[in-house]
Amino acid sequence: MTYPTVIPADPTTQRQQDERRDGSDFSELSRRITEAGLLRRRPVYYTVRFGAVAAALTGSIAAFFALGDSWSQLLVAVALAVVFGQLGLAAHDLAHRQVFSRRQPSEVGGFLVADLLLGMSYGWWMNKHTRHHANPNHEGKDPDVAPDILVWSRRQADKAQGLPRFVGRHQAVLFFPLLTLExxxxxxxxxxxxxxRSVKRPLLEGTLLVAHFGLYFGAIFSVLSPAKALAFIAVHQGLFGIYLGSVFAPNHKGMPMIEEGTRLDFLRRQVLTSRNVRGGALVDVFMGGLNYQIEHHLFPSMPTPALGRAQVITERYCAELGIPYHQTGLIASHREALRHLRSVGEPLRSARR
Structure with missing residues (x-):
């Protein structure tokens, strides 16, 4: 199925769509999902999953201290990068209240996992991610497609200056190397x-972030020689960044961008800008359920193990309404994302000729 690069504004079509839908399309899907029991909490699943991640983190730390000043520690750095990726997915689920229905335990868990264990502000990330969910792939509203080092549309490419202009010419090639810094x-x-203002508890989060990096760098430089310590940090942080990018990039990159002035109902706004990734149980674990990105955007608080069943219901419902529903394999999803990056950078390459 061919997707447009952007979803343009069309006032006449919008009025017709608004009159016809009036929110009923998503309401019907929500009714089917609720009747299937897919929004119920899954405490056993999260107990087992978080317990496994905690065990992996504990084992990695134990191996680190047991090996001492050895180049074998680079293997621990690889393992710890995977563990950090899983911690990031755990923080994501806590932020969406997939684990707990109440705000307080979700926040406590989020602060501990994100700030203390990962070294990332839970409040800042949650604010940014909430804005992304509200307007995915919408220039000017979705912070994940705001122009920075990379450009996500030809309009952004036309305005790029300095380093973004240089990187934009080669961003498809540089994408994965840049992820090592994520x-x-x-x-x-x-x-x-x-x-x-995006961080409501700056003192608490600041304290936890300082504690994280104090423990992180303190342990590394007290056990390893300076050369090994720097190599450990480079491998750990680099692979951690690639892992995160490999999980989040396939979800929206290369899907249609929404132009300012376009009005889409909630169902179409989420489905048309999202991509699902097939791959079975291994991809489910690797991506923490975010491979069901369409269903996750439609029902953000849905527990991860329910997303697979929700996918079947949602795809059938979109077929009934004639709404394009896109899913592909993991490698193909990255190929589509990189193809998009190359395409939007074309004006910058042409300008050099």
């Missing part, structure tokens, strides 16, 4: 956000 970028952005 873990550090999240931590840097977290500290910077402590002085903004």
């Amino acid at each position: 873990g550090l970028n999240l931590s840097f952005s977290s500290f910077r956000a402590l002085r903004t």
Whole structure:
């Protein structure tokens, strides 16, 4: 199925759609999902999953201290990158109240996992991610497609200057190398956000972030020689960034961008801008259920183990309404995302000729 690069504004079509839908399309899907019992909490699942992640983290730390000043520690760095990726997915589920229905335990868990264990501000990330969910792939409203080092549309490419203009020419090639810096970028952005309104508890989060990095760097430099310590940090943070990027990039990158002035109902806004990734149980674990991105965007608080059944219901319902529903394999999803990055950077490459 062919998707447009952007979903343009069309006032006449919008009025017709608004009159016809009036919110009823999503209401019907929500009714079917609720009747299937897919919004119920899954305490056993999360107890087992979080317990496994905690055991993996404990085992990695134990192995780190047991090995001492050895280059074998780079294997621990690889394992710890995977564990950190899973901690990031755990923080994501806590933020969406998939684990607990109440705000307080969700926040407590989020602060501990994100700030203390990962070194990322829970409040800052939740504010940013909530805005993304409200307007996915909408220029000017979705912070995940705001122009920074990379450009996500030809309009952004036309306005790019300096480093973004240079990177934009080659961003498809540079995408994965740049992801090696994503873990550090999240931590840097977290500290910077402590002085903004996006963080409601700056003292608490600041204390937890400082504690995280005090323990992290303190342990690494007390056990390893400077050369091994720097190599450990590079491998750990680099692979952690690639892991996060590999989980989040396939979900929306390369899907249609929404132009300013376009009005779509909730169902179509979420489905048309999201991509599901097939792959079975292994991909489910690797991506923490975010491979069911369409269903996750429609029902953010739905527990991870219910997303697979919700996918079947949602795809059939979209077929009934004639709404394009896109899913593909993991490799193909990255290929589509990279193809989009290359396409939107074309004006920058042409300008050099």
